[in-house]
Every structure is written in C-alpha cells, then in structure tokens.
Amino acid sequence: MNTVSADPQLAEPYLLGWLASLGLDVEYVRAEGNTLYYLGENGEEIPVLDFAGGYGSLILGHNHPEIVAHAQQLIGSQTPVHAQFSRHPYANDVAVALNRILRRELGTEENYSAIFANTGAEAVEAAVKHAELDRGLRLAALREELAENLAAARDAVAGGARVAPEAYRLVGVEEREGADGFEALVAEIERRNAEQTGRPPVLLTLEGGFHGKLVGSVQLTHNEGYRTPFAALATPSRFVPAGNAPALKAVLENERATVFDLVVEDGTVSVTERNSPVFCAFVLEPIQGEGGIRVLSEEFAQEIQRACAEVDCPIIIDEVQSGMGRSGDFLASSALGLRGDYYALAKSLGGGIAKTSVMLTRQSRYRSEFELVHSSTFAKDAFSCLISQKVLEMLEADDGAAYRAVRDRGAKLMDMLAGVRADFPDVVKDVRGRGLMLGLEFHDQSGSGSEAIRESAPLLGYTVAGYLMREHRIRTFPTASAVNTLRFEPSLYLTDAEIDRLEQGLRAVCGLFRTHDGAGLTGTAAEAA
Template sequence: MDHNTSAADGPELAEPYLREVLAGAGLAVEYVRAEGNTLYQRADDGSEIAVVDFAGGYGSVLLGHHHPEIVARAQELLAEGTPVHAQFSRHPYANRLAAELNRIIHRELDTTEPYFAIFGNSGAEAVEAAVKHAELDRGMRIRALLDECAEAGRSTRAAVASGAAIVAEPVLTLFGLTAAEGDPAAALSLLEAELDRRNAEQTARPPLFLALEGGFHGKLAASVQLTHNEGYRAPFKSLAAQARFVPHNQPDALKEIHAEERGDLLELGVADGHVVVRERGFPVFCAFLVEPLQGEGGIRVLSEEFAREIQEFCAAIGCPVVIDEIQSGMGRTGTFLASSALGLRGDYYTLAKTLGGGIAKTSVMLVREAYYRKEFEIVHSSTFAKDSFSCHIALKVLELLEADGGLAYRRAAERGAALRTMLGRVQADFPMVIEEVRGRGLMLGVEFRDQSDSPSPAIQGAARGGMFGYVLAGHLLRGHRVRTFPTASALNTLRFEPSIGLTDAEIAQLEAALRDVCTLLRDGKGDVLLAV
C-alpha cells in the first residue's frame, strides 16, 4: 500500500465521492498527529512522515495545531468535569467571553457601543444567526411602520369625518379611482382599500440580501444562498432567502440594484385640508454580507474605497452590514478584525475558526446595540453553543492573542510579510505561470495562469476539468510534503494560511516546492506533475 493512502476498516460510506476526487489528485491521505504547522502521516514501517500544513484548517489554527497552552486548558476543563450541556442556566463564562470580545473590538474600532453575542458551533451557523436576527429586526421594523401607517389612517378618517379634510379628485385619479361626489367617507374608504392592497403586495415581498461576487458564507440552507458560487446555490435555490450579488468596486451597481428593488409603503395624511398619500420607505434589503478578505473567492482583499462606499450606501438606505470575519478575523491579517484596517464597521460580525483554538468547535455572531433585539434569544438556540468548554477555550485564545501587547497580531503581520516576499520572488521568476499574489497577513493566495491550452494533455485536461488546483496541491503533497488546497470558487488559486509559528525553514520548503511546480508547468511536464 502506498504511504499516501490509508486502508479502510470497512466500506467508504463517509463522503465517498469527495474521497474519490481527492484520491484522484493524491490528496486522500490520513493524518495521525498534528503539532504547530505540521501534520503527520503514518508510513508502512510505522514511522511518521511530516507534512508542513499551509492549509491551516482553512484558517482555524492561527496559533498552530495543539498549542500547548490551549491543550493544557482543555485537559484542565475535562478533568474538572466542566459542563457541556447546561442549557437554560447561567453562563458567566459566556458573559466573560462576550465582554472580552467587546473590549478588543472597542479598542480596534474606537467605539463604546456594545455588541451582543449569540454563540454557535460553526461559521455557517454564525452567518445563519446573523441572517435570522437581521430578518427578525426587519420584521419588527415593518410592523412598527405599519402601525404608524394605521395610526395615520385613523387620524385621516377622523379629519374627513369632522369635515376638516376632503378627498379631492386628483388623489383618487392618481390611483385610478373614481367615487361619487358628495360622499367623502365612501371616497376615503375606496382610497384606503387601494392603499391596503398595494401595501399588502409590498409587505408580502421576501427579504432581499446583498452580497459580494466571489463571497462565501457557508453551505447551510440560508447561508448557501448568500454564497456566490452558483454550483453550491443552484440545487437549493427554492429553500431560502435570495441575494443580489454586487460586483467589486462598482458603486454604481449598488445604486442600480437599489433603484430596481426599492419599495414604499403608502400612508394617508392631511395637508391644507386635503387628504394626501405619502410614501414611506419600505425595508426591502435585509442585510449586506461582506468579507473584508474573501477566502473561498480566491483570497481577494476588499478595497478601502469600496468598503467606504458600501458603508455609506447601507447607512443611506438603512441596511445593516454583516461583516464575515470567519476566516480573516481573530488576528490572521495582523489586526483582530481584517475589516478594521479598511475603515469598515459592521452592524453584525461573525467569528469562528481560530476562536476555538483549533480544538473547540465554536463561533459567535455579534450584533451592535442599535440593531439588537432581545426577542431573538427566545426564537433562536443551539444545543452545543455557549457551553463551558468552548467558551473557556475561546477565552484562552483571546488571552494568547492579546498577550505581550498583541504580539500575536504583530507576528501574523511579520510572518505574513516574509511569506508574501517569498511568493513574490517566485512570481517574478515565473511570470508566465503565476498571475498574481494576493492577500494580507497570513491569509495569502497565489493565482496561476490558465493552463487550458497547455501543450501537455494532462495539464490541459486538469485545467479544463476543474481539477487544476487539486492537481497542484497533490504534487506539492506527494513531492514536497507541503499541504495546501485551492480556494473553492477560484480553483486556479492556491491558499496559504499557516500559523504565526511559521518558520523561515518552512517558507523555504514551500518556495522549493512552488518553484518545482512552476518549472513543470512552464515545461509542460504533466506526466511528472500528475504522477501519483
């Protein structure tokens, strides 16, 4: 048996097709141990084979696999018998975690407005919580607006009944109505019925979300509809809320979408003794989801200018901004929030991955006080969320990030700069192979040029069949003991998301591996590149 494959104890029932795809690229291997930036395979003779992990749990292990202080804290918690299932009780550790998250965010955003925390188990669950909360808030705002319209209608009826106001023909004509003269009450009833009909059509509209092209926000029922990759969305289109996807750096597209989708409720009123109809803006848009640094979309950084335009646009139309920091947050880019470096402030934040220190499965949705609805905590819950174990692990993670005046953040920036410098050198030497190096801090991507017309049939076939990035990753693993993957929606882009413990030796190992891959692509040696 080849040491890159693992024997199964029984039939492959867990994701058999995915395993088949990975096996085709030489990536279906079993890892038996993890430490720092290293994963270990087991060879046939029982020895361990070290692999440098640049995938980093898709951004989950900023502090490295099995950080000793996190492991020690986990062992303490388990030895103490800390409760995992204690729902509907006090959770002081969750309150401490929320307070510490607020302290850090307040410092970074220079604000004092509190953010309320709703905990979950995964990034997609945090996004779902944000989406649900935003819709609850939107629904409550709609009900308040309808109540105001109803009160205005009662006041108008009283004015007409007392003779203080009349229903003039022009206001009826505006809505295609006619009424018998001399019967103001009947005319008003006719007008009210028409406004009620139009308002009912407006309020029956489903919520509309905005999201950026290339964005990835999860694969659950709602979050998958906010993920741009149509291959993920299309099979489940009928299940959840729909989104309009906004191209990057095109503020005019925002204006066009708003003009196409905006709506108004109609409200009765009195002006100068006449019944009038006023327009009240209807909250069609539920939320705008933004990744400050897109991970699955190809490691693309949101520009500061477009971030500002999104912020201004959402403020103008009353649409909350949900900032998805699941991959980019928790210090990976050199600041706790990648969005803070762009000057972007969220009404909601979603955090996960590194929050659990590579051990606990946890996430959090943060919503600022101006949008927070206390009713949400009754209609939304999660069995495994907010437990003692995951909250205490997350508190330890924050302690490690904040230690020594935020040394971890500085380390992420410095190690990221060293890694990017190396990637830039490789690109400079192979401009015909590498299109671009992108990213920030320890969230970097290398986009390879399209190889659909490669003289090598093997390389050409991989490129045209959507397997190109996986083929490159397979060669890096087999030939150089380097682990990484392509981004899900940009398969020509390899991702590099190691921990802050990244060494110069590991960077050099990756450099040698990438240079080999680039040489094989340049020379059209597909047989070597694809050899398993």
C-alpha cells in the same frame, strides 16, 4: 502509510476516492505548530508542512501547548459541557472580551450582544435570522403606524379637512371631491401598501462570496454548483459585483420598497412616501476566502456602508475566515473602515480544538426576543467558551504582539510569493491577500503543450496540491470557488525556513508548467512525444 480497513467505505467514499486519485488521501496521526505527521511504511513519522491551516482555523497552530494544557485541565476537572438552560458566566466573559476588542478596533462605545453557535455557517445563519426578526418587527410597527395615521386622516376628512390635490397625483388616482374621492384614494394606498409590505425579504451579498453550505447560508454563496441544487429551499440572494458602486446603487434602487402614509397638518390631508423595510441584510466577507483570497477595497467598503445606511439595510460581516487576527488586525473589516451591524466569528475562535462560533449584534439593533426563538444544543458550553477566552487572551497579550507577528510573517510570505510571480509571470497570474490569508493564482493551463496538464486545467489547484504533497510534503489546497488559486493560511509562528520550503515547491511547480511537464506534475509516466 495509511491503514486500509476491511470494512466497506461508508464515510464519504466518493470524496475519499477523489482524494486518492490526487495523492491527498493521507491519514495524519499527529500535529503541532505548522506540521502534520503521517506514518511511513516502516511506521516512522513523516512531517508535512501545513499551509492549509484548517482553512484558517489555526492562527495559533496545531495543538498549541498552552491551549492543550488548558483543555486538559478543563477536562480533568470535569468541566460541564451539557448544562444547557442555566447560568453561563464564561460565555459572558467571552462576550465582554470580544467587545473590548471591538471597541478598540471600531472606535465605538456601543456594545455588541453575543449569540453562540458551533460553526461559521451557523453564526452567519443566526445573523440572518436575527436580521429578519428585526425586519419583521420593524415592518409590523410600520403597518401599525400607517393604520393609525389612516384612521386619523379619516377622522380629519369627516371633520371637514381638505385633501391636497398632490395626494391624488402621487398615488395615481383620479381626483374627486367628497368622501367617495377620499375613499378611492385610501383604497389605492391600502392596496399598494399591502403589496409593498408583503414583499419577501431581500438579501444582498457579493459575487464570489462564500458563507457556508447550510440551507440558508448556501443561498448567500455565489458558487452555483453549491447553491443551485437547493435554490427552492430558501430565499435567493441578489449578488452584487465586488467593487462596482453603480451596480450596488442600481440593485438597492431596484429592490427598494416604499409605502404611502397619510399626514394631517393644518386642516389638510397629504400623502408622503416612506421606505418600507424590505432589505433583510447585506452579507459580505472583507476578504473573500473561497472566492480566491480577494480583499474588498476600502473605497467599495465605504460605498457599501453609505448605501446601506441610506436604505436602512443592516450589514452582516462574515469574519469566519478573515477574523481572529488572521489579516493582521482582529477584524479584517476594521482596516477598511467598515462597521457591521452583525459579525460572525468562528474557526480560530476555538484555538484549533473547540468547535465554536459567535454572532455579534450591535445593541441598537438587538432584539431580545431572538433569545427565545433561537438556540443550539452545543453552543455556549463551558469548555468551548473557556477555550475561546484563552485564545483571546493569547491574541491580546503583550499589547497585541500576535497581530504584529501576523503582519510581519504575512509580509515575508507575500514578498516570497511576489518574487515567484516576478520570475514566472507566464505561470503566475496574481498574488493577493492580507496578513496570513494569502493566495497565488495560476494562469489558465487549458492551452498547455502537455495533455496531462490540459486535462487537469478544470481542477488545476487540486493537481498542484497533489504534486506539492507528493514531492515536497507541503499541504495546501485551492480556494473552493476559484480552483486556480492556492491558499496559504499558516499560523503566526511561521518560520523563514518554512517560507523557504514553500518557495522551493512553488518554483518547482512553476517550472513544470513552463516546460509543459505533465508527467512531473501528475507523477505519471512520461507523455508520448
């Protein structure tokens, strides 16, 4: 039972109408574990099994009693939220705890510095901003070094040093004797260096990726529907096909920037070619969430690591949805042997209550200047940090029992999904994922014998979500950029009974597709024969 207000609908009214057309416009009044509740016509609570899991934000479930008690204690003790520009030891405690976990999973002694934010998209943008600040500072240092070497070469030529003939050939100017020839060489070097060092930053990311919908992060999101309307507002990204090593190498080679440097050695001036820092970052998800729950292969992850190291392109790993233990490891990327220069964490970091995120930068790349040019009003407050610290303690307790539970529950859920696919290969195209971040992809239904199913094919996953909600009281949604794929991201407390209930719902919907029962799927009147 949803309360209908007499006031005009001004809060995203179009979206509300669309949800209503699918039967998803439910007002939930209570939540616990993997269950949401709404009120029936007589005011009774009606439970809904939640497999959407806050889009991955609820690894510990809705309103975990330990987290709720901790939050109540913090609020009851009047813990300050707005104490900006002061000492925040609780933020450092979270950073220390995160580094302890990263050192274990990455096998490194290098620390990562923490910048806090509120959402995953903000953490991604903070990482990109820091990477660009770092690139700009490296570029400035390179320009200064080139200028110093040029001045030294001029002094050497004035003092009688010879210019190596190969220098003219490398730069592409005609060799001439004397100062005029040298200055012609210098002029071309300066022209080309200015062109190369003045190039805009290159951002690389993967096809199918999703990194948010803010002005900058939306340009890293592959879905054109989200990105194209705002393309003029930010630097566009180069999208690399996931798993395609030759394409990755080709993009890096095509975008690579080089400069000419003058070297004086043994009375001879020569020219050498050097890389210029044009690459801002390579941004990726180890498990693409909105792209259809697609796991990056270990082989391609290692290829990205090698290729980026060769051109000094930092790697930003977006673990907003896949991190915090959801894959069965704290970082999904660590199981791939992938080490990032930056990490973005959010969602479950707040324990389902706090709205918080963090960007981590390895200290060998960290620029302290960033702290003076980037800030956030609500970031790094005591409440969200202390909640995050509690979440990390719970995940790490009992030698990582939470991660073992994710692996166990994820394997059980995956086995069930695989069984549904085996019995309905004509309906289910694929099941994939890791831990408790799993997806089930339906075959395209645009050729169905049911008109209703054919009409629903462009947004198939949402129609299925409406059916599961209406008939089975199960809540899940498709992935935003791959709408034929349903996502399953419950908490680690998922029970066998809850898995069985989902199985019943999925087998029922597969039966509807197989028999072309559009009326059963959509809840409408039976189709005319």
